[in-house]
Amino acid sequence: MKETTQSVLLKHLQLKDxxxxxxxxxxxxxxxxxxxxxxxxxxxxxxxxxxTPYRSVLKRxxxxxxxxxKEYAQCVALLHDxxxxxxxxxxxxxxxxxxxxxxxxAVLILTKTKGEDxxxxxxxVKENKLAxxxxxxxxxxxxxxxRLSRVKNEDRQRRLxxxxxILYLWDEMTY
Numbered sequence: 001m002k003e004t005t006q007s008v009l010l011k012h013l014q015l016k017d018x019x020x021x022x023x024x025x026x027x028x029x030x031x032x033x034x035x036x037x038x039x040x041x042x043x044x045x046x047x048x049x050x051x052t053p054y055r056s057v058l059k060r061x062x063x064x065x066x067x068x069x070k071e072y073a074q075c076v077a078l079l080h081d082x083x084x085x086x087x088x089x090x091x092x093x094x095x096x097x098x099x100x101x102x103x104x105x106a107v108l109i110l111t112k113t114k115g116e117d118x119x120x121x122x123x124x125v126k127e128n129k130l131a132x133x134x135x136x137x138x139x140x141x142x143x144x145x146x147r148l149s150r151v152k153n154e155d156r157q158r159r160l161x162x163x164x165x166i167l168y169l170w171d172e173m174t175y
Contacts, residue, residue, distance in 0.1 A: 019075040026086035046077035106130035
């Protein structure tokens, strides 16, 4: 049976709604470095893929994605920290929430494990087009020091690390 435009749209809206609900559950009561509700961060990362001035920065990487992959990227953005920062697991994403494997895989790729070498982590992220575009958006947000009320030297050092990571991920499209 052929899906109608309306049924495809409804399916994507339901998928995004599910991902937003998972992110809300995972990040309840969490705050970021700026003391804002943590959920605002994955929302920003997701919205940046399709809106805001940063869209032009990410356009090159978004252009290689199909329409379905663009929808998936927004879901991955909402979920990019849930495995790392909550009890939710990769298996939960697949079995409990019934998310598409491509989304769960990209979220797992974006999950940096404790003690993992950062350069190996970035290499893994760079090899998956969904993870890569989401990580670029994540790094853009994380490197924006305007969010902080007081900028410390460690914030500047972290920003430098993130900017170098953006350059690495931006360089040489590998997909």
